[in-house]
Amino acid sequence: MGEPFLKTVTRSTLVAVVLGLAFLVVLPRHASLPSDFVDAFTVAFCFTFLGHYLDRLLLALPGIRTGAGPVVRVAGWFAGGLWCAVIARWLWTQYGRDVTDLPALVWGGVLLVVLEFVVRRRAADSGQ
Numbered sequence: 732m733g734e735p736f737l738k739t740v741t742r743s744t745l746v747a748v749v750l751g752l753a754f755l756v757v758l759p760r761h762a763s764l765p766s767d768f769v770d771a772f773t774v775a776f777c778f779t780f781l782g783h784y785l786d787r788l789l790l791a792l793p794g795i796r797t798g799a800g801p802v803v804r805v806a807g808w809f810a811g812g813l814w815c816a817v818i819a820r821w822l823w824t825q826y827g828r829d830v831t832d833l834p835a836l837v838w839g840g841v842l843l844v845v846l847e848f849v850v851r852r853r854a855a856d857s858g859q
Contacts, residue, residue, distance in 0.1 A: 733787055743780040750775035750846075759832050770826050774819040774833075778812065782843050782850075785811035805844060812843025 733739075751772035760767055789807045794800050816839020820830050 739783055740780070743776060743783060746846075746850075747772055747776040747779045750779065761826075761828055761832075770823065770828060773822050777815045777819040777822070778839070778843055778846055781815050781818070782808070782811065782846055785843075786847060808844045808847045809840035812840035813837070815839055815843055 751768060751774070754771035754775055755764075755768050758767075758771060761770065785807065786804075789795060789804050792800070792803070795804055813836055816833075816836045819839070820833060820836075823833060824830055
């Protein structure tokens with residue numbers, strides 16, 4: 732059985748705060764610092780929160796841990812990252828921001844793959 736929803740939200744929020752701070756430095760400023768942080772945080776939260784559930788979905792596939800399964804899992808992370816980027820772009824436009832401020836969609840796939848590798852490595856190091 733998966734972890735409790737509140738634990739998932741808490742972990743995703745903490746990681747999104749750190750990632751949002753990185754985005755705040757990289758993405759162009761629009762308004763006040765707190766307002767820009769909220770924008771960056773929500774983009775980051777799309778990847779941290781939805782990425783967790785995408786990985787749970789991928790792990791439910793039979794044989795995902797054997798043979799070519801790990802390659803399918805990484806491909807699924809990449810495809811899921813593209814969708815996270817689409818959702819993040821939609822939110823970005825809802826904030827009145829220009830979508831050209833964000834990198835190309837393909838970087839959403841790369842971001843989620845890197846994020847998932849980092850999360851898996853930390854989980855392995857902590858013995859989970």
